[in-house]
Amino acid sequence: xxxxxxxxxxxxxxxxxxxxxxxxxxxxxxxxxxxxxxxxxxxxxxxxxxxxxxxxxxxxxxxxxxxxxxxxxxxxxxxxxxxxxxxxxxxxxxxxxxxxxxxxxxxxxxxxxxxxxxxxxxxxxxxxxxxxxxxxxxxxxxxxxxxxxxxxxxxxxxxxxxxxxxxxxxxxxxxxxxxxxxxxxxxxxxxxxxxxxxxxxxxxxxxxxxxxxxxxxxxxxxxxxxxxxxxxxxxxxxxxxxxxxxxxxxxxxxxxxxxxxxxxxxxxxxxxxxxxxxxxxxxxxxxxxxxxxxxxxxxxxxxxxxxxxxxxxxxxxxxxxxxxxxxxxxxxxxxxxxxxxxxxxxxxxxxxxxxxxxxxxxxxxxxxxxxxxxxxxxxxxxxxxxxxxxxxxxxxx
Numbered sequence: 168x169x170x171x172x173x174x175x176x177x178x179x180x181x182x183x184x185x186x187x188x189x190x191x192x193x194x195x196x197x198x199x200x201x202x203x204x205x206x207x208x209x210x211x212x213x214x215x216x217x218x219x220x221x222x223x224x225x226x227x228x229x230x231x232x233x234x235x236x237x238x239x240x241x242x243x244x245x246x247x248x249x250x251x252x253x254x255x256x257x258x259x260x261x262x263x264x265x266x267x268x269x270x271x272x273x274x275x276x277x278x279x280x281x282x283x284x285x286x287x288x289x290x291x292x293x294x295x296x297x298x299x300x301x302x303x304x305x306x307x308x309x310x311x312x313x314x315x316x317x318x319x320x321x322x323x324x325x326x327x328x329x330x331x332x333x334x335x336x337x338x339x340x341x342x343x344x345x346x347x348x349x350x351x352x353x354x355x356x357x358x359x360x361x362x363x364x365x366x367x368x369x370x371x372x373x374x375x376x377x378x379x380x381x382x383x384x385x386x387x388x389x390x391x392x393x394x395x396x397x398x399x400x401x402x403x404x405x406x407x408x409x410x411x412x413x414x415x416x417x418x419x420x421x422x423x424x425x426x427x428x429x430x431x432x433x434x435x436x437x438x439x440x441x442x443x444x445x446x447x448x449x450x451x452x453x454x455x456x457x458x459x460x461x462x463x464x465x466x467x468x469x470x471x472x473x474x475x476x477x478x479x480x481x482x483x484x485x486x487x488x489x490x491x492x493x494x495x496x497x498x499x500x501x502x503x504x505x506x507x508x509x510x511x512x513x514x515x516x517x518x519x520x521x522x523x524x525x526x527x528x529x530x531x532x533x534x535x536x537x538x539x540x541x542x543x544x545x546x547x548x549x550x551x552x553x554x555x556x557x558x559x560x561x562x563x564x
Contacts, residue, residue: 207550210560216514229564237527238496240275257402261371270314276556277530280310281319286344296539307332313549322360333369340365341374355383362397373398376408379433392440407442409433418458426455427485431492438498449502450485486526504533512536520555525564
């Protein structure tokens, strides 16, 4: 029983103790104990962090989109999904590096440390809690020590340290940003460098943001689609920060920037420009299209079955709709970790990871919760996220 998921299904107690079978059992035992020793949190500790939501999240069985229809992460994800695609061998190698690094190596799941907040949220506001992260070397060290699959950060950060780290951890260059120094502040993602420069830095992937729904979205779609095409030609994978942004999406006190229907459609647009991985905020509500079509206004297209059959109000079902819009999981969905709130960060990160995994997602990309605290605590938080994906007790809903 202890080797469930490791021994082949045809292995029975009547197996003759041949030399080959003894070798296999030794290998299986070593693999089992290596996996177990790699866990920082036990399943019971994960349950404790979930608190009153334990049964609500771990006991939920989805009745919307059946898990059998999803392309779920796993050790064979490259063979099952990407080898059927148009991705060239260089891109496949880059994706392989991404999937096979860190504590989650070989599982099909990913844990990525993103630190571009020095531009997106301003350096002082982001690093005042922990000024060591003004130094880009510490950013990469946190990702390595935290067991991440990769680190995603800016051109400037990686330009300073890429020769020291390109061979130690997969690097992802975030190629566009929104800055907060223009007065008055505006919301617009602009390119900060070239795709070729990212390639020269040794990056295995480029990341970019599109603000779907904004007045600048058409230009951003065109710019990012072109950049991703060049990245693939150079052999790099692509990750899209697939956000929606418009003041009209806050309606009657509800923020529909995190609605399942609107974020799901943003995901669908993101995979259309061939993003390999989609980064999205975890859905917290639903009905964005309905709200924006009230009062005689007309916006987008909807079908009532989105709300009656494809989703419920359960967070796992809302997230599964996000996964479904990523070509049923062929492009992996990684949810963002959100801002740091202090003492509740660990519990919130574990909760988000449980929802993402049980929905069929591919992992978490968590920054502020990890770097806005002492490095030792940041490492522990990243490891806790990874432990959710390493746990065999947390299954697909």
